[in-house]
Amino acid sequence: xxxxxxxxxxxxxxxxxxxxxxxxxxxxxxxxxxxxxxxxxxxxxxxxxxxxxxxxxxxxxxxxxxxxxxxxxxxxxxxxxxxxxxxxxxxxxxxxxxxxxxxxxxxxxxxxxxxxxxxxxxxxxxxxxxxxxxxxxxxxxxxxxxxxxxxxxxxxxxxxxxxxxxxxxxxxxxxxxxxxxxxxxxxxxxxxxxxxxxxxxxxxxxxxxxxxxxxx
DNA sequence: CCCTGATTCGC
DNA sequence: GCGAATCAGG
Numbered sequence: 479x480x481x482x483x484x485x486x487x488x489x490x491x492x493x494x495x496x497x498x499x500x501x502x503x504x505x506x507x508x509x510x511x512x513x514x515x516x517x518x519x520x521x522x523x524x525x526x527x528x529x530x531x532x533x534x535x536x537x538x539x540x541x542x543x544x545x546x547x548x549x550x551x552x553x554x555x556x557x558x559x560x561x562x563x564x565x566x567x568x569x570x571x572x573x574x575x576x577x578x579x580x581x582x583x584x585x586x587x588x589x590x591x592x593x594x595x596x597x598x599x600x601x602x603x604x605x606x607x608x609x610x611x612x613x614x615x616x617x618x619x620x621x622x623x624x625x626x627x628x629x630x631x632x633x634x635x636x637x638x639x640x641x642x643x644x645x646x647x648x649x650x651x652x653x654x655x656x657x658x659x660x661x662x663x664x665x666x667x668x669x670x671x672x673x674x675x676x677x678x679x680x681x682x683x684x685x686x687x688x689x690x691x692x693x694x
Numbered sequence: 695c696c697c698t699g700a701t702t703c704g705c
Numbered sequence: 706g707c708g709a710a711t712c713a714g715g
Binding site: 498499500511515516518519524647667 | 696697698699700701
């Protein structure tokens with residue numbers, strides 16, 4: 479693979495969006511993250527804050543504005559995952575409950591027995607979960623508000639990976655409605671050997687102790 | 695360990 | 706110019 483104008487454009491775009499070199503490399507294919515980094519330097523677009531690596535400063539809008547280059551944007555607009563109306567302010571406004579089994583994950587996200595269908599129900603088309611309809615379900619569910627808040631926050635920073643992009647170490651928490659295009663996986667780094675990132679682990683696994691009486 | 699970007703240097 | 710190897714921080 480060589481650095482064609484097209485590929486360089488993708489590189490520039492993704493890099494400016496704060497994507498990591500490895501992600502860009504995956505996207506482009508045929509190159510390693512080293513190649514990407516090397517190219518980035520040769521192109522002169524390096525400094526993205528931070529010391530060594532990981533800058534944690536996505537800053538997704540360094541648009542040079544003014545002149546610069548025309549930079550044709552083939553992609554009209556991936557249509558930002560429009561933040562759906564968070565519904566009711568306080569009470570039950572939880573997410574439409576994560577899909578049954580994101581991937582090969584033994585642990586299942588806790589299910590809300592009654593908040594489950596808060597979804598707008600996109601027209602007819604009933605979506606049958608298929609497979610076993612979540613057998614165990616010890617009932618009881620009460621995700622700490624803090625955890626939910628963190629999830630809401632973290633999902634804004636989600637990597638938005640597709641099924642194919644998931645790895646052993648990317649959060650497999652599904653976000654959005656699988657029946658629409660507005661669906662992706664969190665993709666943030668998993669915490670340990672768990673299938674989810676820290677925030678999602680927080681809602682997926684709960685200590686038996688912390689969810690005793692507290693009924694909404 | 696895993697991940698990140700930065701640099702070096704032979705090709 | 707390219708990118709693997711290596712380095713260094715988190």
